[in-house]
Amino acid sequence: MLDKIKKLIELYEEILSMPHRQEVARELRDEDDIFLLLIYSEMLGIPNPAYYYTLELYPYIIEKFHDWHLRMGMEKSPISGIRCC
Template identity: 55%
Template sequence: MDDTNMSDNAKPSDTISNDMPDIKPWWQRFTAGLNEFYHAPYRQTMARAARDEEDFFMLLMFAESLGIDNPASFYTLELQPLFLENFHEWHTRMGMDRCPFDHVGCC
């Protein structure tokens, strides 16, 4: 066998991939730009809605401790230790300067 036959057996995909530039980085930048274009106007609105939802969930979790009758307290009682870290931020955002609980020393 001569060397010319080996070069003729090259796969077409090898020659195509060497000739064409890689468009993957360009495509990733393009889709990131489109995401930014479509999501930028709504980012603040979505963040506010997520914060309001989190505030409502915190109120639901700590309602029994605040003196509000809560029918879901059985289910939320075990979640309280997990969300106690965020409790100080929540009660200051809700307008309570000091912690409403005597047994929790967050302030």
């Protein structure tokens, strides 16, 4: 009985979130884009006071860099030290 109630609740939550799934995905992508801009801003020539602290994140987000600069409208990597294309 308890298992059926859990499944019913999961179905209810999925039905409620279905119309907003694209909006949530778009918002998450926009947040990621802003975060990546903050991280790479010093290399793009925009002063970043947190550069020292964000430097250690580069190895973890380098894989996302290619998709990010294409979404931002840059055909080639704007940073000479990162060759992804």
